[in-house]
Amino acid sequence: MKFFRSHVLVGINETSLQAGVQDFIKALRNELAKQNLQEEINVLETGPLGFFGRGVCLSVFPENVNYQDVKVEDVPELVEEHFLKGRPLSRLQLDSAGKFTPKFNYDKRIVLRNSGIIDPESIDEYIGAGGYEALEKALLQMKPADIIAEVKKSGLKGRGGAGFPTGVKWSFTAPLDAPQKYIVVNADEGEPGTFKDRLIMEGDPHQLLEGIMIAARAVGATKAWIYIRGEYKLCIERLQKAIAQCKEYGLLGKNILESGFDLDIDIRIGAGAYVCGEETALIESLEGNRGNPRWKPPFPGVKGLWQAPTVVNNVETLANVPFIIKNGADVYLSYGSEGCPGTKVYTILGDVAHPGLCEVDMGTTLRTIINEYAGGMKKGFRFKAALVGGAAGVFLPEKMLDVQMDFPHLNEYAAVLGSGAILVLNEHQSVVDMLWSILKFFRHESCGKCAPCRNGCQQLYRLITKIKKGNGTMEDVDLMVSIAQTMFSTSFCALGQSPIMAVRSAVDHFKDEFIEITKK
């Protein structure tokens, strides 16, 4: 193995691609060659780095120096200063004051453990990092029932938002005698503010494929579909490459690893409807129909895609599976909180110093996530609220900053973990405005199938618009809660059942704001 003095990790994702990262890499390599440093400095194209700077971002190891918004014209200076003279180019550093360094908790990561380290487009690097060992174990050393038992034991809960135990879900489908079963991967990440699945797929696509393979083996599926957002171009590209590599390596197709197990994975691209993240609407869409939800029962596990038993899992859920199988449920149980093992990937946005993503133990408090992983609040701002879980989430006020973020604890506060999006608002932001934008979103995304959601979303939007403009009354606020409650109780699918969470938490925790604005 070659020895390099430094490794430059260049994050390649949708943001950096738009900022021209490809040209930047070319320029960097040229400049390093010009300075005769190509044998000393290794440039690695990798996935999301774990922090969000603007534009092209770099992490240089072992120095642990992070740059943002680096442009082609900065290359000569960067190479000269950092790699020749050995002093960081402070004007481009992520935090030029040097007070905050992103916390790369690689030792505590599961699904992002390779992200930002390996080349996501290389199956060899994935294998080099221990990839596909879990598949080998699952196919050659374990029976399908053992896999399910292990996943059940691990306590893994679905990461799409609802938190249903994954092993239990699989155990509904596994015993069914059916000529065809399917795995469907829900990669139609549509929750506003959420893009953890994008980063998981961009950073380590093979890990998802390995998870799919193990799930398929466990339930007896021979075909898997990844239903992915159309906007996720890089994910699609990387997954396509990864699938092709697996086929070449005999990890997909017939008789995988000579175990007698067959599997094909195909990608289907969503057209941007939020409701298609609902598993039955997703299935309808996969079948080529209008993306309307189906009535449950029968559940997809029994009758799903083309009426065949179908396991629908979220990307993050499946990305956890290889780790569980490889290391065993006991190791997995050492992560997370009691009753909610494992880690959770969050995307932290809004008025924090360093928006970004992090993977932390389940049960980590909101305060820790904001302070330790996002660098606290933006300078000069005070925390007012965090919208946790996207549009289908809740507003958490300051007094709830120390709530443990996991399914059981948040439930106690009628809150949800949802998709893992954390949107932080400062004290100048208006919760009413935020709620308006959420309800506008729901109005736009309701599929229109059922009367409560179709009419309710419109009425909520009408009422919050009236309130926002200062024409509303506290009766309008009460009516909004009452309509959202009716929607929760009578809507056909989770979409119409969701607005109550934002509405109620906004009204409960920030009532003064509503009183103030309706006084006018």
Add this chain to the structure above:
Amino acid sequence: MAKTVNIWIDGQALEVPDSMTIIEAADKHGIYIPRLCYHPDLPPTANCGVCVVEVAGNPAPKRACCTPVMEGMKITTNTKNLRSYRKTLVEMILSNHDVTCPTCAANNKCELQTLANNLNIDPDALPNILDKHPIDDSSLSIIRDVNKCIACGRCITVCNEVQTVYALTVTDRGIDSHVDTAFSRGMANSPCVNCGQCTVYCPTGALRERNDIDGVWEAILDPDKHVIVQEAPSIRVSLGEEFGMPFGSVTPKKMYAALRKIGFDSVMDTNFTADLTIIEEGTECVTKLKAGEKRPLITSCSPGWIKFMETYYPDLADCVSTAKSPMSMFGVLSKTYYAQEQKIDPAKIVSVAIMPCTAKKFEARRPEMRDSGFQDTDYVLTTRELIRMIKEAGVDFANIKEEEADEGMSFYTGAGTIFGATGGVMEAAIRSAYFLVTNTELPDLDIKAVRGLQGVKEATLNVPGFGDLRVAVAHGLSNARYVMDRVREGLATKGESPWHFIEIMACPGGCVGGGGQPYGNDIASRARRGLSLYEEDRSLPVRLSHHNPEVTRIYERFLGAPNSPLALQLLHTHYFKRSVNDGQITGEATHKHH
């Protein structure tokens, strides 16, 4: 034996089959759960949310229409919360509805109106936020007013699943989502076959027939016009229910009296041409049978079925009888035979048909239905429209003194009257065809195998001198599709049809369940009306079409013989090929008789 489960609804212990949903179990035991989109004839769309009930152990209420019963289920149908949800829901639905009840076609029949009334809804709870859409009046038969649509989805279910026509779908999303035809091209430019089942199942006035009442009144009140009216078989068993009489009351003579009172100059009866149809079609059938024809003969009375066939099975159009429907035979004869007999200028005759059918409006306007030199049938009114006319004219239908029809084209037999029920044309045809083949009368005139509401009925009859006659009867176009697929398959693989003679009616139940019949036209009422037609059949002095004296007379004085050149010219037709995309004619499927 079906398994049963024990459940409790509002504390009442019930033992019900495990295949039931909560609402089915409740309905069976007389417990009424408020509902809006649910209809017992159709699979639930579960769109409205009104039927929610509380099921012990569940955090949120469940829809009764599509939640299966389970052992030990404890269900509550009326709680403070449920009442509040239902009220909020109906208030929201009303706030997005064109509330014009007094003048709406569905007034007093509207399920939304009734529900709002039952739930004691405050009409001003929410402001009306309806975003008005244009009305789709492109069709000759059906008017679609999206502003009254509550998106229950029944029309789509009945169009796509019961009729397999696929004219309607949902387009757009959220508050803008609405029922529409493909690319919003309108009903006239869709595969719609005009059967009108959507109007029957629409809970509001969003779907209704094209209203032709004004034109008919104008003709009646014009002293220069001679207005002749015919009434389809099923009308006589569908009027009474609207005037406080028992369901399925047989009222031909009150019907005649009411029509005369309204002002029609000549009151005749479609049942007469139903008998005539049997002779024309029966002769065609017997000719085919005697020739050993491998392709079947299929009935042609139902205009919804004809357009469906032209759209989806034009390759089998030559199997469909060339005989016009009884309505169109009457139409052409009213301006030829009748005009000649009565010495009236046919240009002054206005021929009106009272039909249980919306598709008949389309049939009357088909360009080939002008063999009299005029549009043969000028106006078609549905049963619902006639009821409105009777009410407008102030006729006390239930108490009106019975009268006879005018003579000439009104005498009918039991065979003619059962045309209105599924299997009736088949039964009537067999009665006469048997005679035409064997020259003896059928020993038992009740052919029970072709009666009833089973979707596809099959029977084999031994006809001396011919052998086994295999027949099939289908009603509802999904059943027609099944039968036609078997015919197509049989012809392709074995070179022959599984059946010699097939009756097809577009509407479930036949004409008694037609798209123009009074609202509340469910399977149970169709069955009741059908039974009434068979009762009338049994009570009539003549039960065989070939013994109808007026039919005999028309052949003697006008047509000559069955399938004579004049009969072929006036009473027979030909078919077209139509596009599945827009229902438009793309070519000829069969040729006209010359």
